[in-house]
Amino acid sequence: MITKPMEIERRSMEIISPYLADLKLTADEVKIYSRIIHAAGDVEYAPIIRIHPQAIQSAKAAILSGANIFTDVEMVRTGINKRALAKFGGEVFCKVADDEIKAISAREGITRSMAAMRKFGAELNGAIVAIGNAPTALYEVLRLVAEENVSPAVIIGVPVGFVGAADSKAELIAQDKIPYISVTGTKGGSSIAVAAVNAILYIVSNNIRD
Numbered sequence: 001m002i003t004k005p006m007e008i009e010r011r012s013m014e015i016i017s018p019y020l021a022d023l024k025l026t027a028d029e030v031k032i033y034s035r036i037i038h039a040a041g042d043v044e045y046a047p048i049i050r051i052h053p054q055a056i057q058s059a060k061a062a063i064l065s066g067a068n069i070f071t072d073v074e075m076v077r078t079g080i081n082k083r084a085l086a087k088f089g090g091e092v093f094c095k096v097a098d099d100e101i102k103a104i105s106a107r108e109g110i111t112r113s114m115a116a117m118r119k120f121g122a123e124l125n126g127a128i129v130a131i132g133n134a135p136t137a138l139y140e141v142l143r144l145v146a147e148e149n150v151s152p153a154v155i156i157g158v159p160v161g162f163v164g165a166a167d168s169k170a171e172l173i174a175q176d177k178i179p180y181i182s183v184t185g186t187k188g189g190s191s192i193a194v195a196a197v198n199a200i201l202y203i204v205s206n207n208i209r210d
Contacts, residue, residue, distance in 0.1 A: 012038050019046040028056045032181065032199040039195035040187070048184045055154050055179035059200045060207075062128055062153035063088050069128045069197065070120050072096065072113040072137035072159075076130050079194030084201045095119055113137035122150060130156040132193030135164030138172060145177055156181045156196045158188035 016037050020030055029051055037045045066089030071077045077094040085092065095101045095116035104115040113134035117124075121144065129152045131138045138157045144150035157172045157180060159165045169182045181196050 009038075016043065019043045023047075026056075028203055031203055032056070032196055035195040035199035035202075036183075036192055039191045040189075042187075045183060045187065045192075048187065050173050050180070050182045050184060052154075052179040052181070055181050056200065056203070058179045059128055059154040059156075059181075060204050062126060063090060063201065063204050065126070066090050067127050067153060068093060068123070069130055070094070070117075070124055071129075071193070072116065072131040073133040073190060075190035076132045076193045076197075079190065079198070080130070081198050081201050084198075084205055088204070093120070093123075111136040114140045117141050117144070121148070124150050124152045127152050128154055128156065128197065130193045130197050132156075132158055132188065132190035133160065135159040135161065135168040138168040139164070142168070142171055142175065145175070152178055154179045154181065156193050158183050158192045158196070160186065160188035160192075162186055 016034050068090050069092045071094045074094055077092050080092050096112045101112050101115045105112040114136040117137045117140040155178050166185050172180050172182050
């Protein structure tokens with residue numbers, strides 16, 4: 001039995017590696033794929049992960065410039081390495097539990113995650129958006145992009161489920177305005193969004209140390 005954390009992680013990455021060998025990934029893409037697969041405990045993620053060609057560079061530049069991260073649910077906000085982000089001047093925000101958002105949701109008949117993204121609005125410009133739970137939040141961000149010219153640095157959109165999740169992610173992947181990290185189909189979730197964000201923070205932090 002392996003009990004040392006670093007050895008467990010090293011062995012996990014060794015197990016994951018063969019599933020990525022034929023995908024022709026960059027070194028940074030390998031890190032993100034590996035972290036997502038590790039978080040899910042599911043190598044079937046390997047062929048369904050989608051990373052826009054400019055997504056990693058855009059996310060790295062945003063972090064280095066002190067950009068904030070906006071999330072759809074508290075589980076994503078909680079899981080992101082806020083200490084690492086703070087070193088570059090950024091913060092993580094989630095409004096889903098705010099009283100104002102609850103009121104907007106009830107008044108307009110929309111989900112709280114959707115209402116929160118609508119309230120963020122122009123604050124999303126140049127920021128990282130990380131959506132791990134709510135397809136409605138991803139739909140709202142895409143509407144803001146299309147109709148209000150909101151321009152996040154990157155959208156990490158991996159909502160999970162059987163209603164709207166696959167379709168919202170397909171819409172994200174089909175659009176050509178904003179770089180993205182996503183997965184196809186019904187899989188996803190908060191842990192996947194967190195894994196993608198933290199992988200990028202890890203890459204940026206390591207580059208600084210190097």
